[in-house]
Amino acid sequence: MNDPATTPSDAERTARYWGREDLVRVVLDALRSAGKDLDALSADDLAATDQFHGGGRPATLRLAELAGLHEPTADGTPRRVLDVGGGLGGPARTLAGRFGCIVTVIDLTDSYVQVAQELTARVGFSERVTHRVGDALDLPFPDASFDVVWTQNSGMNIADKETLYRGFRRVLRPGGTLAFQEPMAGELSPPHFPVMWADDESMHHVWAPEEVRALLGRLGFVERVWEYATESTSSGNAPPPPPHAVQRLIMGDEKLAAIAAANRRNLDEGRSCTVHAVFSRP
Ligand SMILES: C[S@@+](CC[C@H](N)C(=O)[O-])C[C@H]1O[C@@H](n2cnc3c(N)ncnc32)[C@H](O)[C@@H]1O
Numbered sequence: 001m002n003d004p005a006t007t008p009s010d011a012e013r014t015a016r017y018w019g020r021e022d023l024v025r026v027v028l029d030a031l032r033s034a035g036k037d038l039d040a041l042s043a044d045d046l047a048a049t050d051q052f053h054g055g056g057r058p059a060t061l062r063l064a065e066l067a068g069l070h071e072p073t074a075d076g077t078p079r080r081v082l083d084v085g086g087g088l089g090g091p092a093r094t095l096a097g098r099f100g101c102i103v104t105v106i107d108l109t110d111s112y113v114q115v116a117q118e119l120t121a122r123v124g125f126s127e128r129v130t131h132r133v134g135d136a137l138d139l140p141f142p143d144a145s146f147d148v149v150w151t152q153n154s155g156m157n158i159a160d161k162e163t164l165y166r167g168f169r170r171v172l173r174p175g176g177t178l179a180f181q182e183p184m185a186g187e188l189s190p191p192h193f194p195v196m197w198a199d200d201e202s203m204h205h206v207w208a209p210e211e212v213r214a215l216l217g218r219l220g221f222v223e224r225v226w227e228y229a230t231e232s233t234s235s236g237n238a239p240p241p242p243p244h245a246v247q248r249l250i251m252g253d254e255k256l257a258a259i260a261a262a263n264r265r266n267l268d269e270g271r272s273c274t275v276h277a278v279f280s281r282p
Helices: 010-018 023-033 044-050 056-066 090-099 110-122 161-171 209-218 246-251 253-268
Strands: 080-084 102-107 129-133 146-152 172-185 222-228 272-280
Touching (some): 023 044, 023 246, 044 056, 044 090, 044 246, 056 146, 080 090, 090 102, 102 110, 110 129, 146 161, 161 172, 172 209, 209 222, 209 272, 253 272
Antiparallel strands (some): 172 272, 222 272
């Protein structure tokens, strides 16, 4: 049997899977090589580099539209958003820049949080977007402190979905909104590996859409939108990402090609799907 004192926790393993050494330098060098002026960066300059999910920024904007973030709030104050597993912060800066949201981002991976802070400062969003290291399964926020819980492609390493969604419910105010983009199981399982988030089944924790829906219903969430975004978010359908794309910087050329090939097969064989969904917390 493994000794718990020497066996990494799921969280440590996940952070190790995603984390990269010296990532701030790697990302800034890639942006410079792509012709970006590092002293005058805009959120638009970052679109290829900071949206770490299938479908890129268009998928973020689509989910925001489905969640109604373009509509004014009842009292005119900005929405307080928690982005769970927010990575390098691209979705958060998009929600702040396009919809005036005040966004708190939590992510397990320290090197991503460092990059996120650097990019947020460089585009001048530090007053609207804050980043911290933390675990989605243990959200360090008071009850009912957010209007929106947002998450894109971040739950796939998390086996304990009930604790995850209970936490989302706890930190949402009554009437608040849960919006997510999430890869889920297809008709056939398992998928071909590697997928972006796992090399094999040991870190692959995706549920079937109906299981997720049933759990959210049991927890009292009320479904507003459930939209399949499988085709538009699959890298099996997308052109190869540019050298400064986050996927390339994190995974490297060889692994990324293997992931795209596996994605293509998973798509063709119905072994995965991606959902855009919006729920209300009563
Ligand atoms: C594919 S990236 C998505 C990043 C971001 N949501 C985006 O769309 O650009 C997956 C992210 O989930 C984070 N993550 C995975 N498990 C987590 C957990 N238990 N708590 C917090 N973050 C987690 C990883 O650190 C990683 O940044």
